[in-house]
Amino acid sequence: MSSHDSSAPRFRRPASMYPSVAASIPGEPDPATSMDLAHDSARALLDGVFHSSDPEVVRRVVALAADDGLTELAALWSAAPASTLPGALWRLYVLHTWVQRSGDEVARRYRAGSRTVPGLRYLTGFAEPPEVAQVQETMDDILRGAFTGDLGLALRRAGAVATLLAHGTAHLADEDPGEERTRQAERLLRTGEELTEAGRHAEEGRLD
Template identity: 75%
Template sequence: MSGSSPRFRRPASLYPSVADQLPGDPDPGTASDLAHSSASALLDGVFHSEDPEVVQRVLTLAAREGLGDLATLWSRAPATTLPGALWRLYVLHTWVQRAGDDVVLRYRQGSRTVPGLRYLSGLSEPPDVDEVRRTMDDILRGAFTGDLGMALIRAGAVATIVAHGTAHLADSSPEEGLTAQAERLLSTGEELVAAGRHAEAGTLD
Protein backbone atom coordinates (compact mmCIF):
# COMPACT_ATOMS: atom_id res chain seq x y z
CA MET A 1 0.00 0.00 0.00
CA SER A 2 1.21 3.46 -0.84
CA GLY A 3 2.62 5.38 2.10
CA SER A 4 2.74 2.40 4.44
CA SER A 5 5.78 0.50 5.63
CA PRO A 6 6.51 -2.87 3.99
CA ARG A 7 5.02 -5.88 5.74
CA PHE A 8 7.48 -7.76 7.90
CA ARG A 9 7.27 -11.47 7.13
CA ARG A 10 7.80 -13.65 10.17
CA PRO A 11 10.41 -16.33 9.39
CA ALA A 12 8.40 -19.26 10.71
CA SER A 13 11.26 -21.74 10.37
CA LEU A 14 13.43 -19.84 12.82
CA TYR A 15 14.04 -21.34 16.21
CA PRO A 16 10.67 -20.96 18.01
CA SER A 17 11.98 -18.67 20.76
CA VAL A 18 13.10 -16.25 18.06
CA ALA A 19 9.94 -16.43 16.00
CA ASP A 20 7.87 -15.68 19.09
CA GLN A 21 9.58 -12.31 19.40
CA LEU A 22 8.45 -11.14 15.96
CA PRO A 23 4.91 -9.81 16.39
CA GLY A 24 4.57 -8.25 12.95
CA ASP A 25 5.69 -4.86 11.71
CA PRO A 26 8.58 -3.80 13.97
CA ASP A 27 8.40 -0.28 15.33
CA PRO A 28 11.52 1.63 14.24
CA GLY A 29 11.95 2.73 17.83
CA THR A 30 12.34 -0.86 18.99
CA ALA A 31 14.32 -2.17 16.01
CA SER A 32 17.58 -2.26 17.94
CA ASP A 33 16.04 -4.14 20.85
CA LEU A 34 14.44 -6.61 18.47
CA ALA A 35 17.72 -7.16 16.64
CA HIS A 36 19.59 -7.89 19.85
CA SER A 37 16.91 -10.03 21.47
CA SER A 38 16.32 -12.14 18.35
CA ALA A 39 20.04 -12.72 17.80
CA SER A 40 20.53 -13.69 21.44
CA ALA A 41 17.53 -16.01 21.40
CA LEU A 42 18.72 -17.72 18.23
CA LEU A 43 22.26 -18.18 19.53
CA ASP A 44 21.18 -19.35 22.99
CA GLY A 45 18.50 -21.64 21.63
CA VAL A 46 20.86 -23.45 19.29
CA PHE A 47 23.77 -23.54 21.74
CA HIS A 48 21.68 -25.28 24.37
CA SER A 49 19.92 -27.60 21.94
CA GLU A 50 20.96 -31.23 21.48
CA ASP A 51 18.76 -31.61 18.42
CA PRO A 52 20.89 -31.81 15.24
CA GLU A 53 17.89 -30.73 13.19
CA VAL A 54 17.83 -27.40 15.02
CA VAL A 55 21.48 -26.79 14.16
CA GLN A 56 20.88 -27.75 10.54
CA ARG A 57 17.93 -25.35 10.27
CA VAL A 58 20.13 -22.51 11.44
CA LEU A 59 22.88 -23.44 8.98
CA THR A 60 20.44 -23.40 6.08
CA LEU A 61 18.34 -20.49 7.32
CA ALA A 62 19.54 -17.97 4.73
CA ALA A 63 19.41 -20.54 1.92
CA ARG A 64 15.79 -21.43 2.72
CA GLU A 65 14.40 -18.05 3.65
CA GLY A 66 16.75 -15.74 1.77
CA LEU A 67 18.61 -12.89 3.41
CA GLY A 68 15.59 -10.59 3.43
CA ASP A 69 14.26 -11.52 6.86
CA LEU A 70 17.70 -11.46 8.40
CA ALA A 71 18.35 -8.07 6.81
CA THR A 72 15.15 -6.73 8.35
CA LEU A 73 16.30 -7.94 11.75
CA TRP A 74 20.05 -7.40 11.78
CA SER A 75 21.53 -5.50 8.84
CA ARG A 76 21.50 -2.08 10.52
CA ALA A 77 23.12 -3.28 13.73
CA PRO A 78 26.71 -2.15 14.36
CA ALA A 79 29.38 -4.68 13.45
CA THR A 80 30.56 -5.18 17.02
CA THR A 81 27.15 -6.28 18.26
CA LEU A 82 25.78 -9.82 18.15
CA PRO A 83 23.13 -9.14 15.46
CA GLY A 84 25.60 -7.13 13.38
CA ALA A 85 28.21 -9.88 13.59
CA LEU A 86 25.73 -12.65 12.75
CA TRP A 87 24.42 -10.64 9.79
CA ARG A 88 27.91 -10.30 8.32
CA LEU A 89 28.64 -13.96 8.95
CA TYR A 90 25.46 -15.07 7.18
CA VAL A 91 26.12 -12.77 4.20
CA LEU A 92 29.65 -14.12 3.79
CA HIS A 93 28.46 -17.71 4.18
CA THR A 94 25.71 -17.22 1.60
CA TRP A 95 28.10 -15.68 -0.93
CA VAL A 96 30.60 -18.52 -0.54
CA GLN A 97 27.90 -21.14 -1.05
CA ARG A 98 26.55 -19.42 -4.15
CA ALA A 99 29.82 -18.33 -5.79
CA GLY A 100 32.26 -21.01 -4.72
CA ASP A 101 34.33 -21.01 -7.91
CA ASP A 102 34.78 -17.25 -7.78
CA VAL A 103 35.63 -17.33 -4.08
CA VAL A 104 38.31 -20.00 -4.63
CA LEU A 105 39.90 -17.97 -7.42
CA ARG A 106 40.04 -14.87 -5.24
CA TYR A 107 41.20 -16.82 -2.20
CA ARG A 108 44.10 -18.38 -4.05
CA GLN A 109 45.20 -14.97 -5.29
CA GLY A 110 44.90 -13.39 -1.86
CA SER A 111 46.60 -16.14 0.12
CA ARG A 112 49.89 -15.24 -1.57
CA THR A 113 49.65 -11.73 -0.18
CA VAL A 114 48.59 -12.50 3.39
CA PRO A 115 49.86 -16.06 4.00
CA GLY A 116 49.79 -15.49 7.75
CA LEU A 117 46.00 -15.54 7.73
CA ARG A 118 45.72 -18.95 6.09
CA TYR A 119 46.04 -20.86 9.35
CA LEU A 120 43.19 -18.81 10.85
CA SER A 121 40.89 -19.58 7.94
CA GLY A 122 41.42 -23.32 8.40
CA LEU A 123 41.69 -23.93 4.66
CA SER A 124 44.39 -26.01 3.00
CA GLU A 125 46.55 -24.56 0.28
CA PRO A 126 45.25 -24.42 -2.35
CA PRO A 127 41.62 -25.12 -1.42
CA ASP A 128 38.97 -26.38 -3.81
CA VAL A 129 35.35 -25.31 -4.00
CA ASP A 130 34.00 -28.13 -1.85
CA GLU A 131 36.50 -27.42 0.90
CA VAL A 132 35.73 -23.71 0.94
CA ARG A 133 32.02 -24.41 1.25
CA ARG A 134 32.54 -27.03 3.96
CA THR A 135 34.80 -24.68 5.87
CA MET A 136 32.23 -21.90 5.84
CA ASP A 137 29.61 -24.40 7.03
CA ASP A 138 31.95 -25.38 9.85
CA ILE A 139 32.55 -21.72 10.76
CA LEU A 140 28.84 -20.94 10.83
CA ARG A 141 28.13 -24.08 12.85
CA GLY A 142 30.92 -23.19 15.26
CA ALA A 143 29.44 -19.75 15.83
CA PHE A 144 26.27 -21.34 17.19
CA THR A 145 27.56 -24.52 18.82
CA GLY A 146 31.17 -23.80 19.79
CA ASP A 147 33.45 -20.79 20.11
CA LEU A 148 31.67 -17.73 18.70
CA GLY A 149 34.74 -15.52 18.92
CA MET A 150 36.98 -17.94 17.03
CA ALA A 151 34.29 -18.54 14.41
CA LEU A 152 34.00 -14.82 13.71
CA ILE A 153 37.78 -14.41 13.56
CA ARG A 154 38.08 -17.32 11.13
CA ALA A 155 35.35 -15.83 8.95
CA GLY A 156 37.17 -12.51 9.08
CA ALA A 157 40.36 -14.20 7.90
CA VAL A 158 38.53 -15.74 4.93
CA ALA A 159 37.00 -12.40 3.97
CA THR A 160 40.33 -10.59 4.29
CA ILE A 161 42.21 -13.11 2.15
CA VAL A 162 39.48 -12.97 -0.50
CA ALA A 163 39.57 -9.16 -0.35
CA HIS A 164 43.28 -9.15 -1.19
CA GLY A 165 42.67 -11.61 -4.01
CA THR A 166 39.89 -9.44 -5.38
CA ALA A 167 42.22 -6.44 -5.32
CA HIS A 168 44.80 -8.39 -7.32
CA LEU A 169 42.18 -9.33 -9.90
CA ALA A 170 41.06 -5.70 -10.10
CA ASP A 171 44.58 -4.74 -11.17
CA SER A 172 44.55 -7.12 -14.13
CA SER A 173 40.89 -7.41 -15.09
CA PRO A 174 38.65 -5.09 -17.11
CA GLU A 175 35.67 -6.13 -15.00
CA GLU A 176 34.15 -3.11 -13.30
CA GLY A 177 33.40 -3.01 -9.63
CA LEU A 178 36.18 -5.32 -8.40
CA THR A 179 37.98 -2.55 -6.52
CA ALA A 180 34.78 -1.64 -4.67
CA GLN A 181 34.16 -5.32 -3.92
CA ALA A 182 37.67 -5.65 -2.52
CA GLU A 183 37.09 -2.68 -0.23
CA ARG A 184 33.77 -4.07 1.00
CA LEU A 185 35.28 -7.51 1.62
CA LEU A 186 38.21 -6.00 3.51
CA SER A 187 35.83 -3.96 5.63
CA THR A 188 33.74 -7.06 6.33
CA GLY A 189 36.84 -9.02 7.29
CA GLU A 190 37.99 -6.32 9.68
CA GLU A 191 34.52 -6.05 11.20
CA LEU A 192 34.24 -9.80 11.73
CA VAL A 193 37.62 -9.95 13.43
CA ALA A 194 36.70 -6.99 15.65
CA ALA A 195 33.43 -8.71 16.55
CA GLY A 196 35.33 -11.89 17.32
CA ARG A 197 37.63 -10.01 19.70
CA HIS A 198 34.59 -8.55 21.43
CA ALA A 199 33.08 -12.04 21.71
CA GLU A 200 36.27 -13.35 23.27
CA ALA A 201 36.22 -10.49 25.77
CA GLY A 202 32.53 -11.03 26.56
CA THR A 203 31.54 -7.61 25.21
CA LEU A 204 29.64 -8.63 22.07
CA ASP A 205 26.14 -7.53 23.13
Protein backbone atom coordinates in the same frame (compact mmCIF):
# COMPACT_ATOMS: atom_id res chain seq x y z
CA MET B 1 17.84 -4.47 26.44
CA SER B 2 20.15 -6.77 28.34
CA SER B 3 20.75 -10.28 27.02
CA HIS B 4 20.43 -11.47 30.64
CA ASP B 5 16.86 -10.24 30.96
CA SER B 6 14.90 -13.27 32.16
CA SER B 7 11.89 -12.12 30.16
CA ALA B 8 13.77 -12.36 26.85
CA PRO B 9 12.25 -15.03 24.60
CA ARG B 10 13.92 -18.39 24.17
CA PHE B 11 13.14 -20.54 21.15
CA ARG B 12 14.03 -24.11 20.35
CA ARG B 13 13.06 -23.95 16.69
CA PRO B 14 15.01 -21.10 15.04
CA ALA B 15 12.89 -20.83 11.90
CA SER B 16 9.82 -19.71 13.88
CA MET B 17 11.69 -17.17 15.94
CA TYR B 18 11.09 -13.81 14.31
CA PRO B 19 7.36 -14.25 13.52
CA SER B 20 6.78 -15.10 17.17
CA VAL B 21 8.45 -11.89 18.27
CA ALA B 22 6.92 -9.67 15.62
CA ALA B 23 3.40 -10.91 16.28
CA SER B 24 3.46 -9.29 19.70
CA ILE B 25 4.16 -5.81 18.31
CA PRO B 26 1.23 -3.65 17.18
CA GLY B 27 1.94 -1.82 13.92
CA GLU B 28 5.38 -0.82 12.71
CA PRO B 29 8.03 -0.90 15.46
CA ASP B 30 10.02 2.28 16.01
CA PRO B 31 13.80 2.17 15.46
CA ALA B 32 14.55 1.62 19.15
CA THR B 33 12.14 -1.30 19.29
CA SER B 34 13.60 -2.74 16.09
CA MET B 35 17.07 -2.64 17.60
CA ASP B 36 15.82 -4.37 20.75
CA LEU B 37 14.26 -7.05 18.55
CA ALA B 38 17.48 -7.43 16.59
CA HIS B 39 19.45 -8.07 19.77
CA ASP B 40 16.81 -10.33 21.34
CA SER B 41 16.31 -12.43 18.21
CA ALA B 42 20.06 -12.87 17.67
CA ARG B 43 20.60 -13.87 21.31
CA ALA B 44 17.60 -16.20 21.23
CA LEU B 45 18.90 -17.92 18.11
CA LEU B 46 22.41 -18.25 19.52
CA ASP B 47 21.28 -19.51 22.93
CA GLY B 48 18.62 -21.80 21.48
CA VAL B 49 21.13 -23.63 19.30
CA PHE B 50 23.94 -23.65 21.86
CA HIS B 51 21.76 -25.33 24.47
CA SER B 52 20.13 -27.75 22.04
CA SER B 53 21.22 -31.37 21.64
CA ASP B 54 19.18 -31.77 18.45
CA PRO B 55 21.48 -31.92 15.37
CA GLU B 56 18.52 -30.94 13.19
CA VAL B 57 18.38 -27.54 14.91
CA VAL B 58 22.05 -26.96 14.05
CA ARG B 59 21.48 -28.06 10.47
CA ARG B 60 18.55 -25.67 10.08
CA VAL B 61 20.54 -22.74 11.42
CA VAL B 62 23.46 -23.42 9.07
CA ALA B 63 20.98 -23.66 6.17
CA LEU B 64 18.96 -20.64 7.28
CA ALA B 65 19.98 -18.44 4.36
CA ALA B 66 19.63 -21.19 1.76
CA ASP B 67 16.13 -21.95 3.04
CA ASP B 68 15.13 -18.24 2.97
CA GLY B 69 14.86 -18.28 6.75
CA LEU B 70 16.81 -15.02 6.94
CA THR B 71 14.26 -13.06 4.95
CA GLU B 72 12.32 -11.89 7.97
CA LEU B 73 15.43 -11.27 10.05
CA ALA B 74 17.15 -9.25 7.33
CA ALA B 75 15.33 -6.01 8.10
CA LEU B 76 16.43 -6.25 11.72
CA TRP B 77 19.93 -7.66 11.57
CA SER B 78 21.21 -5.84 8.47
CA ALA B 79 20.70 -2.46 10.15
CA ALA B 80 22.57 -3.44 13.31
CA PRO B 81 26.13 -2.14 13.84
CA ALA B 82 28.92 -4.61 13.15
CA SER B 83 30.02 -4.39 16.78
CA THR B 84 26.76 -6.00 17.95
CA LEU B 85 25.69 -9.65 17.96
CA PRO B 86 22.96 -9.26 15.29
CA GLY B 87 25.28 -7.16 13.12
CA ALA B 88 28.09 -9.70 13.41
CA LEU B 89 25.81 -12.66 12.70
CA TRP B 90 24.35 -10.84 9.69
CA ARG B 91 27.80 -10.29 8.18
CA LEU B 92 28.73 -13.90 8.90
CA TYR B 93 25.61 -15.15 7.11
CA VAL B 94 26.15 -12.84 4.14
CA LEU B 95 29.73 -14.08 3.72
CA HIS B 96 28.61 -17.69 4.13
CA THR B 97 25.88 -17.26 1.51
CA TRP B 98 28.26 -15.72 -1.01
CA VAL B 99 30.79 -18.54 -0.56
CA GLN B 100 28.08 -21.18 -1.02
CA ARG B 101 26.69 -19.55 -4.16
CA SER B 102 29.97 -18.50 -5.80
CA GLY B 103 32.37 -21.26 -4.81
CA ASP B 104 34.42 -21.21 -8.01
CA GLU B 105 34.99 -17.45 -7.83
CA VAL B 106 35.73 -17.60 -4.11
CA ALA B 107 38.34 -20.33 -4.61
CA ARG B 108 39.95 -18.26 -7.38
CA ARG B 109 40.14 -15.16 -5.21
CA TYR B 110 41.38 -17.20 -2.27
CA ARG B 111 44.28 -18.56 -4.30
CA ALA B 112 45.22 -15.03 -5.38
CA GLY B 113 44.93 -13.69 -1.84
CA SER B 114 46.90 -16.51 -0.23
CA ARG B 115 49.95 -15.37 -2.18
CA THR B 116 49.58 -11.84 -0.82
CA VAL B 117 48.75 -12.54 2.85
CA PRO B 118 49.84 -16.17 3.40
CA GLY B 119 49.68 -15.85 7.19
CA LEU B 120 45.88 -15.70 7.14
CA ARG B 121 45.60 -19.14 5.51
CA TYR B 122 46.08 -20.94 8.80
CA LEU B 123 43.22 -19.11 10.52
CA THR B 124 40.76 -19.58 7.66
CA GLY B 125 41.14 -23.36 7.75
CA PHE B 126 40.83 -23.67 3.97
CA ALA B 127 42.71 -26.53 2.34
CA GLU B 128 45.72 -25.81 0.13
CA PRO B 129 45.05 -25.48 -2.71
CA PRO B 130 41.33 -25.10 -2.01
CA GLU B 131 38.71 -26.99 -3.95
CA VAL B 132 35.24 -25.48 -4.20
CA ALA B 133 33.61 -28.17 -2.04
CA GLN B 134 36.28 -27.76 0.64
CA VAL B 135 35.83 -23.98 0.70
CA GLN B 136 32.08 -24.36 1.12
CA GLU B 137 32.44 -27.04 3.79
CA THR B 138 34.88 -24.85 5.72
CA MET B 139 32.44 -21.95 5.73
CA ASP B 140 29.74 -24.33 6.96
CA ASP B 141 32.11 -25.33 9.74
CA ILE B 142 32.80 -21.69 10.65
CA LEU B 143 29.09 -20.86 10.77
CA ARG B 144 28.34 -24.02 12.76
CA GLY B 145 31.11 -23.12 15.19
CA ALA B 146 29.57 -19.72 15.85
CA PHE B 147 26.48 -21.41 17.29
CA THR B 148 27.90 -24.57 18.83
CA GLY B 149 31.46 -23.74 19.82
CA ASP B 150 33.59 -20.62 20.18
CA LEU B 151 31.75 -17.58 18.77
CA GLY B 152 34.81 -15.34 18.99
CA LEU B 153 37.01 -17.79 17.11
CA ALA B 154 34.34 -18.37 14.45
CA LEU B 155 34.00 -14.63 13.82
CA ARG B 156 37.77 -14.16 13.65
CA ARG B 157 38.04 -17.07 11.21
CA ALA B 158 35.32 -15.52 9.05
CA GLY B 159 37.14 -12.19 9.27
CA ALA B 160 40.32 -13.86 8.04
CA VAL B 161 38.40 -15.41 5.13
CA ALA B 162 36.92 -12.04 4.10
CA THR B 163 40.27 -10.26 4.46
CA LEU B 164 42.13 -12.87 2.43
CA LEU B 165 39.44 -12.74 -0.27
CA ALA B 166 39.69 -8.95 -0.27
CA HIS B 167 43.41 -9.15 -1.03
CA GLY B 168 42.73 -11.75 -3.71
CA THR B 169 40.06 -9.56 -5.27
CA ALA B 170 42.41 -6.56 -5.26
CA HIS B 171 45.15 -8.66 -6.84
CA LEU B 172 42.81 -9.74 -9.64
CA ALA B 173 41.70 -6.13 -10.07
CA ASP B 174 45.32 -5.17 -10.69
CA GLU B 175 45.56 -7.81 -13.41
CA ASP B 176 42.19 -6.91 -14.93
CA PRO B 177 41.30 -3.37 -13.78
CA GLY B 178 37.66 -2.62 -13.11
CA GLU B 179 35.81 -0.35 -10.71
CA GLU B 180 33.36 -3.05 -9.58
CA ARG B 181 36.10 -5.47 -8.53
CA THR B 182 37.89 -2.68 -6.70
CA ARG B 183 34.70 -1.84 -4.82
CA GLN B 184 34.23 -5.52 -4.00
CA ALA B 185 37.73 -5.64 -2.56
CA GLU B 186 36.98 -2.64 -0.38
CA ARG B 187 33.70 -4.13 0.86
CA LEU B 188 35.33 -7.48 1.63
CA LEU B 189 38.17 -5.78 3.51
CA ARG B 190 35.70 -3.76 5.56
CA THR B 191 33.68 -6.91 6.32
CA GLY B 192 36.85 -8.73 7.33
CA GLU B 193 37.82 -5.95 9.71
CA GLU B 194 34.33 -5.82 11.19
CA LEU B 195 34.12 -9.57 11.75
CA THR B 196 37.59 -9.66 13.29
CA GLU B 197 36.70 -6.85 15.69
CA ALA B 198 33.38 -8.53 16.55
CA GLY B 199 35.35 -11.71 17.30
CA ARG B 200 37.52 -9.81 19.76
CA HIS B 201 34.45 -8.34 21.42
CA ALA B 202 32.92 -11.82 21.72
CA GLU B 203 36.08 -13.16 23.36
CA GLU B 204 35.99 -10.28 25.83
CA GLY B 205 32.28 -10.81 26.56
CA ARG B 206 31.36 -7.46 25.01
CA LEU B 207 29.35 -8.60 21.97
CA ASP B 208 25.64 -8.09 22.58
